[in-house]
């Protein structure tokens with residue numbers, strides 16, 4: 688039984704990951720903004736016999752991130768999955784529109800949620816990760832890669848490219864302490880974000896991400912993977 692921490696756990700890929708780790712018999716700490724409104728998670732808690740607990744964390748709120756570190760105490764963390772994400776405002780091309788201060792505030796929030804938040808959570812749980820020689824997997828996107836030859840989606844692509852670089856740096860810095868760090872493109876997934884016409888189900892994505900986490904070693908730390916286990920160019 689491993690101890691698993693998952694952000695964005697109340698819906699989409701995060702919820703599918705919660706279910707997948709519960710089926711494997713692992714202990715899951717599910718982080719979400721509003722546990723009181725997380726109905727699917729609440730049902731899972733009722734049937735989990737203590738295998739699942741919910742913790743309020745807003746990835747844009749550093750105090751709530753630090754608080755979950757305190758809530759976990761000296762619990763070893765085998766896997767931290769940074770899943771929470773948002774599009775981060777308008778996705779338009781500058782060729783067709785202009786961006787206002789409101790838009791830039793959306794961008795700032797996107798960086799809080801998808802770039803600074805995962806770093807802060809890794810920092811808050813570092814003693815727990817050290818205790819388990821754990822793994823950190825951050826859900827990124829193919830849009831972060833320089834091989835993604837499309838414009839627009841400025842904030843989303845920039846925050847994910849930034850978190851990829853940030854996680855690579857953490858992989859280098861934490862390798863000597865036995866912690867492996869990597870990033871994964873989850874596929875084009877049928878969630879609120881991906882929409883109903885996306886290519887794979889959240890269950891397929893979660894199963895793939897879980898396998899990528901299982902296979903991650905200190906030797907492959909710092910890599911950007913696809914959900915199917917292949918390396919993603921970036």
Ligand SMILES: NC(=O)c1ccc[n+]([C@@H]2O[C@H](COP(=O)([O-])OP(=O)(O)OC[C@H]3O[C@@H](n4cnc5c(N)ncnc54)[C@H](OP(=O)(O)O)[C@@H]3O)[C@@H](O)[C@H]2O)c1
Nearest residue numbers: 695699700720745746770771772828875876878879880881
């Ligand atoms: N779906 C795809 O095709 C696709 C493709 C590439 C990458 N991704 C990435 O995969 C990850 C999961 O996406 P998804 O498709 O599952 O999206 P989703 O269904 O829209 O779910 C997003 C999750 O992130 C949470 N979240 C948003 N802002 C948050 C905040 N400030 N603090 C804490 N949690 C917050 C949401 O919680 P609330 O319910 O509270 O809003 C929700 O649990 C994201 O990082 C996304 O960028 C998805």
